[in-house]
Amino acid sequence: MGNVLPGAVAKSLGIVIGAILLISCIYASIVLGATKVGFSDVVQSFTHYDQSSNNQIIIKTSRIPRAFIAAAIGASLAIAGALIQAITRNPLADPNVLGINYGASFFIVFAITVLSVTSTTSLMWISFTGAVVGAAAAYLLGSVGRDGLTPLKIILAGAALSALFSSFTQGMLVLDEQGLSDVLFWLTGSVAGRTMEMLSAVWPFMAASWVAALLLARHINVLTMGEDAAKGLGQRTLAVKIAAGIIVGILAGCSVAIAGPIGFIGMVIPYMARFFAGTDYRWIIPYSAILGAVLLLLSDIAARYVVRPEELPVGAITAIVGIPFFIYVARRGLERA
Amino acid sequence: MKPLFQLRSGKPRAAMQLHTKILTVTAALTLLNLALIIISTGLGDMNIAPVDVVKTILGKGTEDHSIVIHTLRLPRIIAAFLVGASLAAAGAILQGIIRNPLASPDIIGITSGASVAAVAFLTYFSGAVSIKWLPVAAMAGAGVTSVIIYSMAWKKGVTPIRLVLIGIGINFLLVSLTKVMLVLSPIISASEAYIWLTGTVYGTSWEMVRAMLPWTVIFIPLAMVFARIVNVLQLGDEIAAGLGSAVQRQRFLLMWISVALAGSAVAVGGGIAFIGLIAPHMTRRIVGPSFEGVLPVSALIGGLIVVAADLIARTAFMPYDIPVGVFTAGVGAPFFIYLLYRNRNARS
Numbered sequence: 001m002g003n004v005l006p007g008a009v010a011k012s013l014g015i016v017i018g019a020i021l022l023i024s025c026i027y028a029s030i031v032l033g034a035t036k037v038g039f040s041d042v043v044q045s046f047t048h049y050d051q052s053s054n055n056q057i058i059i060k061t062s063r064i065p066r067a068f069i070a071a072a073i074g075a076s077l078a079i080a081g082a083l084i085q086a087i088t089r090n091p092l093a094d095p096n097v098l099g100i101n102y103g104a105s106f107f108i109v110f111a112i113t114v115l116s117v118t119s120t121t122s123l124m125w126i127s128f129t130g131a132v133v134g135a136a137a138a139y140l141l142g143s144v145g146r147d148g149l150t151p152l153k154i155i156l157a158g159a160a161l162s163a164l165f166s167s168f169t170q171g172m173l174v175l176d177e178q179g180l181s182d183v184l185f186w187l188t189g190s191v192a193g194r195t196m197e198m199l200s201a202v203w204p205f206m207a208a209s210w211v212a213a214l215l216l217a218r219h220i221n222v223l224t225m226g227e228d229a230a231k232g233l234g235q236r237t238l239a240v241k242i243a244a245g246i247i248v249g250i251l252a253g254c255s256v257a258i259a260g261p262i263g264f265i266g267m268v269i270p271y272m273a274r275f276f277a278g279t280d281y282r283w284i285i286p287y288s289a290i291l292g293a294v295l296l297l298l299s300d301i302a303a304r305y306v307v308r309p310e311e312l313p314v315g316a317i318t319a320i321v322g323i324p325f326f327i328y329v330a331r332r333g334l335e336r337a
Numbered sequence: 338m339k340p341l342f343q344l345r346s347g348k349p350r351a352a353m354q355l356h357t358k359i360l361t362v363t364a365a366l367t368l369l370n371l372a373l374i375i376i377s378t379g380l381g382d383m384n385i386a387p388v389d390v391v392k393t394i395l396g397k398g399t400e401d402h403s404i405v406i407h408t409l410r411l412p413r414i415i416a417a418f419l420v421g422a423s424l425a426a427a428g429a430i431l432q433g434i435i436r437n438p439l440a441s442p443d444i445i446g447i448t449s450g451a452s453v454a455a456v457a458f459l460t461y462f463s464g465a466v467s468i469k470w471l472p473v474a475a476m477a478g479a480g481v482t483s484v485i486i487y488s489m490a491w492k493k494g495v496t497p498i499r500l501v502l503i504g505i506g507i508n509f510l511l512v513s514l515t516k517v518m519l520v521l522s523p524i525i526s527a528s529e530a531y532i533w534l535t536g537t538v539y540g541t542s543w544e545m546v547r548a549m550l551p552w553t554v555i556f557i558p559l560a561m562v563f564a565r566i567v568n569v570l571q572l573g574d575e576i577a578a579g580l581g582s583a584v585q586r587q588r589f590l591l592m593w594i595s596v597a598l599a600g601s602a603v604a605v606g607g608g609i610a611f612i613g614l615i616a617p618h619m620t621r622r623i624v625g626p627s628f629e630g631v632l633p634v635s636a637l638i639g640g641l642i643v644v645a646a647d648l649i650a651r652t653a654f655m656p657y658d659i660p661v662g663v664f665t666a667g668v669g670a671p672f673f674i675y676l677l678y679r680n681r682n683a684r685s
Contacts, residue, residue: 092502097509144678152498153677159444159505160673167610167666170535174660180528188516263509310521319513326506327489330499 004276011283014276018290022071025297029067030059033304037063065196070300070314071293072199073191073259076206076251078292079213081266082273082284083244084135086220088142090151091271091329094322095131095252096263098154099161103134104256106165109183113176120201120257128253135245135252137161189262189315191300202254209250210289216243217281224279262315264322265292271325295321359630362623366637373641374418377648378410382655416541417647417661418640419553420606421616425639426557427599428613429620429631433567434588434595435497438676441614442599445504446486447479448610449511451603454478456515456530460522472548476600482507483596487589494574494585536609536662538647545605552601560594560632567591567628609662611669612639618676 005011031037037055045056045064077095084093095101107130111117117126138161142154169187173180219240222230230237255262269292270284277283299317306312378394379385383405385393393402394411428441442448458466458474486507490500519530532539560567566587569577577584599613616639617631624630646664653659 097505141674141677152502155502155505157674157677159508160670160677163444163610163666163673164670167535167663167670170531171659171663171667174532174535174663175657180531184516184520184531188513188520263513307521312517313520316513316517319510323506323510326509327503330502330506331489331492 005278011277015286015290018287018294022290022293022297025294025301026067026071029070029297029301030063032301033063034309061195062193065194065199066191066300067297068196069194069199069258070191070296072203072206073255073262074265074292074294074296075210075289076255076292077262077265077296078269078273078288079210079285080248080251080255081292082270082281082288083213083216083220083248084266085270086224086281087241087244088139088149088151088154089224090154092151092155092267092326094264094267095248095255096261097162097267097326098135098138098158099165100131100134100138100248100252101256101261101263102162102165102169103137104128104130104253105187105261106130106169107133108257109169109172109187112183113172120198124202124205124254124257127257128250131253131256132246132249134161134165135249139245186260188313189260189318190303190313191259191296192303192311192314194258198258202258205250206254209247209254210285212243213247213285214282216240216247217285220244220281221279224281260313260315262296262318264318264326265296268322268325269295356624356627356630359624359634362630363633363637366634366641370418370637370641370644373644373648374414377414377644378406380648380652381405381410412543412546413538413541414644414647416546416549416605417538417643419546419549420538420602420609421612421639421641421643422557422636423549423553423598423602423639424606424609424612424643425616425620425635426560426632427595427602428639429617429628429635430560430567430591430595430598431613432617433628433631434570434591435500436571436573437497437501438618440497440501440504441611442479442595443608443610443613444508444673445501446508446511447483447504447596447599448603448608448613449508449515450482451475451479451600452534452608453511453515453518454481455604455607456518456534459530459533460518469544469548471545472552472601472604475604476552476597479596479600479603480593482511483592487592495588496574532660533607535660536607536665537650537658537660538606538643539651539658539660541605549601549605552597556594556597557632557636560591560598561629563587563591563594564628564632571626571628606643607660607662609643610666611673612642612665614676615665615669615672616642618672 005014030042031039035055035058037059041053041055042059044050045059049060050056081094084095084098085091104127107126108123111123111126117123138154138157141157141161143149145153173183219235222233222235223237223240227237269288272291273284273287277287296314296318299321300314303312303314303317375387375390379387379390385402385405389398389402390406392398393406398406424442431440431442432438454477455471455475458471486500486504487495489507490503492499515534522530570584570588574584616635619638620631620635624634643661643665647661650659650661650664
């Protein structure tokens with residue numbers, strides 16, 4: 001595995017450059033789109049907010065929430081992906097591929113169409129429950145049998161669970177056509193049209209999970225040496241895995257609650273993070289967070305331009321980015337990765 | 338000596354031996370299908386006794402019955418049978434040549450390929466081009482997808498595992514492409530396309546049945562001709578090559594038959610899921626692994642399942658007509674999970 005940035009100084013410098021890149025992307029996400037806005041509009045919307053200015057209204061109510069939501073979700077999904085890849089020892093693991101996002105989606109659609117839940121906070125908890133159920137099911141199903149958890153088995157388990165959850169979701173939506181038009185765009189994965197309130201409802205949980213992931217990084221390092229080695233070093237591997245699973249569940253659950261199932265960020269980004277930062281999860285996790293935020297912001301900007309005047313769901317862009325990578329890894333062979 | 342029934346054509350390649358058990362099972366399933374089709378035709382908003390159904394089909398029924406049966410129910414039910422039979426046969430072929438019990442046209446993306454093409458057809462050409470071309474569009478989609486999956490998985494030959502993995506990846510891409518088309522299309526056709534995507538035989542006309550029938554009656558028997566090849570391929574690539582099989586070429590050929598069957602079925606029934614997975618498994622339980630038996634029995638079981646599922650879908654929740662795909666997926670996905678569990682010790 002590559003380690004382009006040797007040494008702590010180079011890696012810290014990388015983080016600084018990444019942060020600058022991230023801020024530029026957030027700025028680009030705010031100013032680019034169907035309505036062009038300028039730097040002065042952005043500054044004024046913070047300093048002298050003028051409700052009669054269309055540009056400033058767009059910035060405040062649409063662009064800023066969208067940029068911050070994309071950044072937060074990109075970072076969350078990337079960290080979730082890094083953790084799952086570590087626990088399952090599978091380079092293709094990702095909240096989408098393992099059926100976690102679909103589990104959360106199913107729970108949300110069920111809550112919206114059958115239970116008529118509308119509050120974002122409730123939806124977030126429901127989504128979290130769905131994500132944890134999906135993750136636990138994929139993990140258990142992938143690890144039954146003599147050789148335990150193999151990378152192939154967990155992918156197949158994820159495919160089965162995705163199919164199961166999405167068919168139930170389809171069943172509910174078919175019975176409820178009104179519901180269909182409400183959730184179709186959301187089901188494809190999008191950060192458009194979300195409000196700041198949605199982010200503020202989940203933001204504390206996301207941030208806490210990021211910190212928790214960083215704190216867990218040292219134990220993850222031990223775990224990636226192999227289950228037996230970790231046990232030999234006195235680690236309670238089950239506890240570490242459960243902690244990581246809960247963090248993944250919260251991060252994926254919050255992301256799905258806001259933006260629907262966005263795939264492949266969690267698969268591609270940890271790979272890039274390892275390329276820059278090597279094998280130490282104390283570096284991989286912050287790198288994943290920054291790169292994930294940047295990738296989702298860029299994908300979202302692209303989503304606005306590809307089929308103008310309409311807009312693509314950003315999940316489609318991330319799939320187009322992620323699939324070639326998936327195929328590349330599948331061709332190379334899972335076991336060697 | 339086991340009781341065998343022999344069929345032999347001029348060339349020894351097309352010879353086959355059928356155990357009498359297979360013949361018995363086939364006959365029994367054929368009767369069961371006929372019975373279910375007649376019962377199903379009688380049930381609905383207006384209930385008609387099986388005797389009257391038979392009379393009407395033979396042209397001796399009342400005018401009312403004739404309209405209900407001939408224009409509404411029969412084409413739908415026949416379509417359900419054909420779709421089920423084709424999907425099951427496609428799955429049986431695929432599982433035979435890929436040697437993976439988890440392979441089925443919908444898991445590795447062939448069905449999604451057909452769906453993408455069909456949804457594109459429905460949203461962009463609906464009205465402009467005759468619906469008769471829908472099967473062709475779906476089959477083209479399935480074909481192109483198969484070529485892509487196959488060439489992506491090719492690396493000095495194709496291994497089953499790589500094919501399944503690449504298929505799952507491509508499936509993700511196609512599913513999101515389909516959703517993009519739905520999101521970008523006007524909402525009315527989107528909900529139509531969404532129901533279609535779930536899999537339904539609602540409102541099938543004789544025109545659609547006639548468009549599909551040739552594909553089923555040509556390709557299932559054609560697959561029978563290659564039955565011995567599939568039997569050899571099932572032994573594994575090394576053994577098959579050792580026995581003189583041109584493994585890669587034959588697998589490619591058989592995959593095309595599977596694609597034609599799956600594509601035509603998707604065109605008529607939409608994304609009816611998991612039939613290609615379940616039916617061959619049930620079949621192998623009954624008649625064993627020999628492909629001469631697996632293919633026809635799978636087709637009959639597949640037809641039976643879809644006809645039964647459609648009967649439940651349109652009668653159990655009246656006035657709702659639920660897409661049959663919801664039911665097949667509801668049964669199929671847990672079964673898939675069970676298979677994963679049962680094959681837990683299989684080496685990847």
